[in-house]
Amino acid sequence: MSIHTSAVQLPILDLSRFNASPESRSEFVADLRRVLHDHGFFYLVGHGVPPELIADVFAVAKRFFALPEKDKLEIEMVNSPHFRGYNRAGLEHTRGKQDWREQIDVNTESEAIELTADTPAWKRLIGPNQWPSALPELKPLLLRYQAEVTRVGIDVLKAIGIALGQDENVFSTLYEPQPTQLLKIVRYPGRDAAESEQGVGAHKDGGLVTVLLQDSTPGLRVRTEEGVWLEAPPLPGSFVINTGELLELATNGYVKADVHDVVTPPAGSERFSVPFFLGARYDAVVPVIELPEELSRKERGITVDPLNPIFREVGQNNLKSRLRSHPDVAQRHHADLL
Numbered sequence: 001m002s003i004h005t006s007a008v009q010l011p012i013l014d015l016s017r018f019n020a021s022p023e024s025r026s027e028f029v030a031d032l033r034r035v036l037h038d039h040g041f042f043y044l045v046g047h048g049v050p051p052e053l054i055a056d057v058f059a060v061a062k063r064f065f066a067l068p069e070k071d072k073l074e075i076e077m078v079n080s081p082h083f084r085g086y087n088r089a090g091l092e093h094t095r096g097k098q099d100w101r102e103q104i105d106v107n108t109e110s111e112a113i114e115l116t117a118d119t120p121a122w123k124r125l126i127g128p129n130q131w132p133s134a135l136p137e138l139k140p141l142l143l144r145y146q147a148e149v150t151r152v153g154i155d156v157l158k159a160i161g162i163a164l165g166q167d168e169n170v171f172s173t174l175y176e177p178q179p180t181q182l183l184k185i186v187r188y189p190g191r192d193a194a195e196s197e198q199g200v201g202a203h204k205d206g207g208l209v210t211v212l213l214q215d216s217t218p219g220l221r222v223r224t225e226e227g228v229w230l231e232a233p234p235l236p237g238s239f240v241i242n243t244g245e246l247l248e249l250a251t252n253g254y255v256k257a258d259v260h261d262v263v264t265p266p267a268g269s270e271r272f273s274v275p276f277f278l279g280a281r282y283d284a285v286v287p288v289i290e291l292p293e294e295l296s297r298k299e300r301g302i303t304v305d306p307l308n309p310i311f312r313e314v315g316q317n318n319l320k321s322r323l324r325s326h327p328d329v330a331q332r333h334h335a336d337l338l
């Protein structure tokens with residue numbers, strides 16, 4: 001496997017066209033409809049997130065990863081029953097194989113729910129984040145960024161609604177009043193420092209839409225239906241947007257959620273990324289949307305992966321994937337569910 005910097009092969013969509021003249025809007029929607037069906041992967045520009053905020057997020061993320069290990073381990077995820085906090089490289093697994101990246105997971109900031117015998121298990125996901133005392137500026141900055149990319153994700157979902165011939169609020173029952181807001185800051189060490197070529201193994205994202213920010217090092221790849229791997233190198237000023245399994249489910253496979261992975265960067269380099277996964281509210285059950293005839297003819301149906309079954313019940317689905325990705329947290333806090 002080799003990484004080389006390649007040209008941008010995925011489409012680039014400009015969200016500001018969605019809010020411009022009626023002609024611009026209908027061109028944008030037609031482009032989006034094509035992209036959703038072909039890949040569910042594209043670059044988004046014209047999204048309105050201030051470049052200074054993006055620069056600040058990368059700067060603070062790099063400061064965090066440069067901290068002494070003890071300051072990072074202060075917020076180790078295994079301390080958190082809610083799957084929040086820091087993981088060293090090698091602790092996360094995709095399809096049973098180690099991923100080689102270190103990261104912090106943040107989700108909606110809230111208080112833990114008091115659990116009784118008949119509380120649904122997914123309520124264990126709700127609770128506070130962990131924040132490092134060595135870097136007090138991390139919390140306000142990441143929470144501000146999380147709010148901003150939530151807005152971007154919802155704008156994209158509204159455009160997707162229109163592209164599918166629906167009302168722009170067709171998905172609002174899934175994300176109002178409180179969507180799932182999983183935000184990560186991630187560092188992929190270079191090949192000299194990593195014990196695996198797998199930065200992250202091949203997977204589909206589980207939510208509604210992912211809003212991914214990449215720094216300057218490539219590594220992200222997207223697998224097409226024909227099994228070709230397209231590189232998705234960083235494009236300054238853009239997000240990579242991809243649709244998740246919940247949209248595939250909701251559209252009976254009209255919308256594609258492409259498989260993707262990240263290859264460990266070359267020796268002597270490192271890669272930073274900030275993925276944000278906008279998901280449905282935990283108590284939602286994903287409906288199937290009735291698409292107009294010309295779209296429903298192209299529905300592919302849902303392929304069931306026996307190794308990774310997907311549930312329409314959002315909370316259960318989220319808990320399943322967290323338990324699989326983080327076996328140490330599962331063992332320590334949720335052994336009764338295993």
Ligand SMILES: O=C(O)CCC(=O)C(=O)O
Nearest residue numbers: 186200205220262273275
């Ligand atoms: O780091 C990246 O560029 C993408 C990571 C990814 O696909 C994920 O965390 O789901």
Ligand SMILES: [Fe+2]
Nearest residue numbers: 203204205260
């Ligand atoms: Fe992903």
